[in-house]
Amino acid sequence: CPWPRIQGAMFDRDSLLITYHDRRGEPRGPHKKGQPWEGRGDCIDCKACVAVCPMGIDIRDGSQLECIQCALCIDACNDIMKKVGRPKNLITYDTFRNLDAVEHGQRARLQLIRPRTILYTALMAVVGVIMLAALSQRALLEVNVLADRNPLFVTLSDGSVRNGYTVKILNKRYETRHFLLRVEGLPGASVRVLEFEAANASIDVVPDDLRALKVYVTVPPVEAAKLKRGSTSFSFVVRDKDLGAETRRATTFRSPER
Numbered sequence: 001c002p003w004p005r006i007q008g009a010m011f012d013r014d015s016l017l018i019t020y021h022d023r024r025g026e027p028r029g030p031h032k033k034g035q036p037w038e039g040r041g042d043c044i045d046c047k048a049c050v051a052v053c054p055m056g057i058d059i060r061d062g063s064q065l066e067c068i069q070c071a072l073c074i075d076a077c078n079d080i081m082k083k084v085g086r087p088k089n090l091i092t093y094d095t096f097r098n099l100d101a102v103e104h105g106q107r108a109r110l111q112l113i114r115p116r117t118i119l120y121t122a123l124m125a126v127v128g129v130i131m132l133a134a135l136s137q138r139a140l141l142e143v144n145v146l147a148d149r150n151p152l153f154v155t156l157s158d159g160s161v162r163n164g165y166t167v168k169i170l171n172k173r174y175e176t177r178h179f180l181l182r183v184e185g186l187p188g189a190s191v192r193v194l195e196f197e198a199a200n201a202s203i204d205v206v207p208d209d210l211r212a213l214k215v216y217v218t219v220p221p222v223e224a225a226k227l228k229r230g231s232t233s234f235s236f237v238v239r240d241k242d243l244g245a246e247t248r249r250a251t252t253f254r255s256p257e258r
């Protein structure tokens with residue numbers, strides 16, 4: 001998991017980190033009900049904090065790179081402190097600066113606003129704006145076209161030339177949408193979606209789903225004779241019947257070399 005390393009690069013001496021207060025907890029050791037607390041630490045060495053740690057570390061050994069700051073050890077230790085009648089927060093959030101200050105009998109002020117936190121806030125705001133912009137610009141319809149490779153084309157008995165395609169329509173809206181399919185840039189061409197009897201049938205795509213259609217595009221003999229050098233560019237046009245929006249996907253039409 002890269003998260004602890006990312007965290008490690010972001011911390012400074014004023015960052016609030018999960019910390020075991022060893023000055024209060026040590027010397028640790030088992031404690032029986034009724035025994036005095038004088039001359040010993042508050043840690044009863046029950047290892048509840050180690051048992052709950054998802055990273056399998058013992059926070060009493062000091063701050064560690066593996067720690068993901070989930071705070072489960074704080075809750076586990078607070079439950080134990082409550083049971084043995086000692087103050088909470090033997091494991092708690094604290095800063096390295098405050099720990100050093102406590103060593104010298106002082107207390108450091110928590111500094112939330114500092115160059116690092118201002119920079120991170122600004123970066124997060126920029127990333128947030130970019131993500132919102134990307135979300136608002138997100139295409140709610142995706143069309144992909146895959147031309148058949150085998151055969152590249154078929155010459156029909158009347159001289160027409162036919163190409164096969166798989167057209168995939170992905171509806172990213174939360175409602176069923178109805179589409180019409182046509183081609184552009186291929187004079188005289190007709191489109192037939194294999195699963196529909198009628199030409200120009202409505203193609204329904206349920207919410208958040210992809211529909212793959214087998215499609216034949218046929219160019220009649222006269223127009224086929226005019227196609228250049230075996231490969232002609234054209235576009236499939238998918239039109240949303242309700243919204244009127246159109247999405248185009250360019251592809252090629254293969255015909256015999258002349």
Ligand code: SF4
Nearest residue numbers: 053067068070071073
């Ligand atoms: S904060 Fe979470 S990961 Fe870190 S020591 Fe405590 S339980 Fe383990």
Ligand code: SF4
Nearest residue numbers: 043044046047049077
């Ligand atoms: S849960 Fe608290 S008392 Fe138990 S071992 Fe951890 S630090 Fe010590």
